[in-house]
Amino acid sequence: MKQPNATVTPNTWEFLRDPMIAPTGFREYDARWKFPEDINLPGVTALGLGLGTQMYRRGIEPLIAVGNDYRDYSLAIKNALILGLMQAGIQVRDIGPALSPMAYFSQFHLDVPAVAMVTASHNPNGWTGVKMGFERPLTHGPSEMSELRDIVLSGQGEARPNGGYEYVNGVREAYLDDLVGDFKMSRKLKVVCATGNGTAGAFAPQLLERIGVEVVHRHTTPDYTFPNYNPNPEAMEMLHDMADAVRESDADLALGFDGDGDRCGVVDNTGEEIFADKMGVILARDLAKLHPGAQFVTDVKSTGLFASDPELQALGAKVDYWKTGHSHMKRRVKDLDALAGFEKSGHYFMAAPIGRGYDCGMRVAVEICKLLDRNPDQSLSDLHSALPKTYTTPTMAPWCADTEKYETLDRIMVRLDEMQAAGASLAGHAITDIVKVNGARVMLAGGGFALVRASSNTPNLVVVCESPESDADLRAIFADFDAVIRLQPNVGEYDQTF
Numbered sequence: 001m002k003q004p005n006a007t008v009t010p011n012t013w014e015f016l017r018d019p020m021i022a023p024t025g026f027r028e029y030d031a032r033w034k035f036p037e038d039i040n041l042p043g044v045t046a047l048g049l050g051l052g053t054q055m056y057r058r059g060i061e062p063l064i065a066v067g068n069d070y071r072d073y074s075l076a077i078k079n080a081l082i083l084g085l086m087q088a089g090i091q092v093r094d095i096g097p098a099l100s101p102m103a104y105f106s107q108f109h110l111d112v113p114a115v116a117m118v119t120a121s122h123n124p125n126g127w128t129g130v131k132m133g134f135e136r137p138l139t140h141g142p143s144e145m146s147e148l149r150d151i152v153l154s155g156q157g158e159a160r161p162n163g164g165y166e167y168v169n170g171v172r173e174a175y176l177d178d179l180v181g182d183f184k185m186s187r188k189l190k191v192v193c194a195t196g197n198g199t200a201g202a203f204a205p206q207l208l209e210r211i212g213v214e215v216v217h218r219h220t221t222p223d224y225t226f227p228n229y230n231p232n233p234e235a236m237e238m239l240h241d242m243a244d245a246v247r248e249s250d251a252d253l254a255l256g257f258d259g260d261g262d263r264c265g266v267v268d269n270t271g272e273e274i275f276a277d278k279m280g281v282i283l284a285r286d287l288a289k290l291h292p293g294a295q296f297v298t299d300v301k302s303t304g305l306f307a308s309d310p311e312l313q314a315l316g317a318k319v320d321y322w323k324t325g326h327s328h329m330k331r332r333v334k335d336l337d338a339l340a341g342f343e344k345s346g347h348y349f350m351a352a353p354i355g356r357g358y359d360c361g362m363r364v365a366v367e368i369c370k371l372l373d374r375n376p377d378q379s380l381s382d383l384h385s386a387l388p389k390t391y392t393t394p395t396m397a398p399w400c401a402d403t404e405k406y407e408t409l410d411r412i413m414v415r416l417d418e419m420q421a422a423g424a425s426l427a428g429h430a431i432t433d434i435v436k437v438n439g440a441r442v443m444l445a446g447g448g449f450a451l452v453r454a455s456s457n458t459p460n461l462v463v464v465c466e467s468p469e470s471d472a473d474l475r476a477i478f479a480d481f482d483a484v485i486r487l488q489p490n491v492g493e494y495d496q497t498f
Helices: 013-017 041-057 074-087 100-109 142-153 171-180 204-210 236-249 276-290 310-314 326-335 361-374 380-385 405-421 471-485
Strands: 031-034 063-068 091-097 114-118 127-133 164-167 190-194 214-218 253-257 264-267 295-299 318-322 340-342 348-350 429-435 440-444 449-454 461-467
Touching: 041 074, 041 114, 041 127, 041 142, 063 074, 063 100, 074 091, 074 114, 074 127, 074 164, 091 100, 091 171, 100 114, 100 127, 100 171, 100 361, 171 204, 171 361, 190 204, 190 236, 204 214, 204 253, 204 361, 214 236, 236 253, 236 264, 253 361, 264 276, 264 361, 276 295, 276 310, 276 340, 276 348, 276 361, 276 380, 295 326, 318 326, 326 340, 326 348, 348 361, 405 429, 405 440, 405 449, 405 461, 405 471, 449 471, 461 471
Parallel strands: 063 091, 063 114, 091 164, 190 214, 190 253, 295 318, 295 340
Antiparallel strands: 031 127, 114 127, 253 264, 340 348, 429 440, 440 449, 449 461
């Protein structure tokens, strides 16, 4: 394979002929590039050849399921990827347009060991990427991504015979059947279904209707230009729009899905946004009643309630805080044989006997409806208000270049260590510990925390703060924490505030 050249520019003969791949597109647990600025179609073919070569090197059966989201260029990118996989001697099962969790499902449904899903999730139009995995229900983590990057960028892809192609019909229908099962709502439920014009609009409304829910459509027509907002149910813009729709329609709740359907956001019947970690606590309380002593996993961005909630403690639930990122969480759920995993970004990982362990926004939507069906005399706001009160920021992302963010985080962590050693505080709360499983989660006296980490997918840091006391205390914690971050001159503005 010809070694990719990251300096080839569009509108040149070389761009049409030679593989071009920006190295920064190989992220911690998936791959994302701007297309065609950062990767061209020959580069995507080189990626497919490298992925197929990686399969052979790891002894994976040369059989892979491949899908794509509905962006207008995703089909061309998928076809270029498939060409590279076939060059590598891989048998390809093309499942057509898909959600990421539908692609993960296809591994089980088709008994295929590997998967590659062409999607940039909620990233703006013009981005592309691939989510991939070899060991169902897991996806590539840092070691697999580093290995793949080295194979591709150094031109180590090896052509082999016996590659092949087959288009497989019916996977979408089988996926929906699997989600529905024999469940039907026994109480009336009106749900705003918000998809931000993403691929989930071709799945979620039909799924909810099949379980007996009255659906209120909100931007469910797929439109890859994202005319309203990017489909990101962690962003306040989408959550606020969902809240408006609940109030306008007098719905029981709103469920919102990201661009590739592996995440779900929630708004209750009063129009209050429920961040996914708090929704996770509500679900964990209910599931722990059905499965006493259950093991759960949550990410370091999530609320401290998973550890401190009296009801979870009384039910004997065990909770493990782990690294943010869908690949990290899937692996941790599997390693601990956990019942479920919850991530603040809206990834939910339902394992046996509920699901198969991969993140699926459609699955958790059904499980939230089942939760309400098991509690017919309570609204979602009742279940939400029953939680101990905490005050939490949204997930905020100050800009920081991909090439600088990890070194910047290291400098911030050194400063935080110095503050702890000197007995410093945030908003008058002593620093009791700094958890470094993923960035720095600064634990504060009284139960609050402040987290900073480097984003795995975009050029920014990630910041989350929580206080069990008040909104004013939360804002004071954030102000002091942000002052530490602002010591780094290369950190830019936040994408959203609170």
